Amino acid sequence: MDYELIQLRTVSDENPKYGSLCFMESGHDGKDISFEFKRIYCVYGVDAGLHRGFHAHKRNEQLLFCPYGSIEIIIDDGKSKESVILDSPKKGLVLHAGLWREMIWIKKDSVLCVAASEYYDPREYIRDYSEFLRYVADKENN
Ligand code: TYD
Numbered sequence: 214m215d216y217e218l219i220q221l222r223t224v225s226d227e228n229p230k231y232g233s234l235c236f237m238e239s240g241h242d243g244k245d246i247s248f249e250f251k252r253i254y255c256v257y258g259v260d261a262g263l264h265r266g267f268h269a270h271k272r273n274e275q276l277l278f279c280p281y282g283s284i285e286i287i288i289d290d291g292k293s294k295e296s297v298i299l300d301s302p303k304k305g306l307v308l309h310a311g312l313w314r315e316m317i318w319i320k321k322d323s324v325l326c327v328a329a330s331e332y333y334d335p336r337e338y339i340r341d342y343s344e345f346l347r348y349v350a351d352k353e354n355n
Pocket of ligand 1: 252254256265266267268333
């Protein structure tokens, strides 16, 4: 399936009381993420057990990470589904275009951050699951 789970680079202070810092860089020359970001957003204030997402992107590539809490991401390529749990600030999930996703808030107030390759454009979303399956079939036939 067209996604990657990556470990974000992390620097921890010698004194654990000062915590850690993790970071990512984008670019084509061996950086953490192959695409450049045009947009960053985060989703917050969500109750436990709630589901968001239910869409795919035609062009937009994204890096998802959860700096606080725990969120399950269900990824669907139209043939099968896989699940990834983002429960550490160090985990980054790269979702390439053409994947249906659903996000489940395992812990209340978990924060989902997204770095996206494209500006917001509702026309490049697929929000209807039957349309998504047709899109996958069309891509296979071309
Ligand atoms: P949506 O992408 O559907 O969020 P989720 O997948 O987490 O459920 O976006 C929710 C709403 O926010 C929708 O009305 C579109 C709007 N939105 C923007 O205006 N700009 C953005 O960059 C994003 C990601 C969403």
